[in-house]
Amino acid sequence: MKINKNQILDIAKRLENGYNVYLNKDTGEYKSLPDVSEFSADNDFRTDELRKIIDHWENYMICTRMEPWEIFEMMEEFIYKVDSEFQGKLLEALYKSKPFDNFQHLVEISRYRDDWFAFKDEKYINYVKDQLKAEGIDIDEQERR
Numbered sequence: 001m002k003i004n005k006n007q008i009l010d011i012a013k014r015l016e017n018g019y020n021v022y023l024n025k026d027t028g029e030y031k032s033l034p035d036v037s038e039f040s041a042d043n044d045f046r047t048d049e050l051r052k053i054i055d056h057w058e059n060y061m062i063c064t065r066m067e068p069w070e071i072f073e074m075m076e077e078f079i080y081k082v083d084s085e086f087q088g089k090l091l092e093a094l095y096k097s098k099p100f101d102n103f104q105h106l107v108e109i110s111r112y113r114d115d116w117f118a119f120k121d122e123k124y125i126n127y128v129k130d131q132l133k134a135e136g137i138d139i140d141e142q143e144r145r
Helices: 004-017 044-054 068-081 085-095 099-106 113-135
Strands: 002-004 019-024 031-035 060-061 137-140
Touching: 002 004, 004 019, 004 031, 004 113, 004 137, 031 044, 060 113, 068 085, 068 099, 068 113, 085 099, 099 113, 113 137
Parallel strands: 002 137
Antiparallel strands: 019 031, 019 060
16 A cells, blocks of 8 residues: 555645544545544544544554644744744744744745745655654655546
8 A cells, every 4th residue: 555645745734734644554545533632522523433443444543743842843943944034033933922823923924924834834744754654654756636
């Protein structure tokens, strides 16, 4: 079984949106669910879906979303991709309260907006590839239509 470039991009987008992705290593089929640890007991509708995955997929892996510290490191790394004046603003934003919101706001209204999204996409894609490789899953670098 191989995972292709388009599937990797789709998985990366799902992780970026806060989902964990459950991948059947036999078939390549995957499903995404919010991280169940974030929900209270009254949101058990997703728990049923998770139970179906766990009970019926003998050979699956979980692609987990990035931890906050990993996202923070990604933002710190991006700072070195911008001019020195904007670096200072981003550094200040990262070391105040609500660093993720402050950073995102500054980048959204800057000329670096597209650069940030391209950088973040690449980081998420590599993050997914690393998880797949760690599980011994082959990656097909060809795009599928």
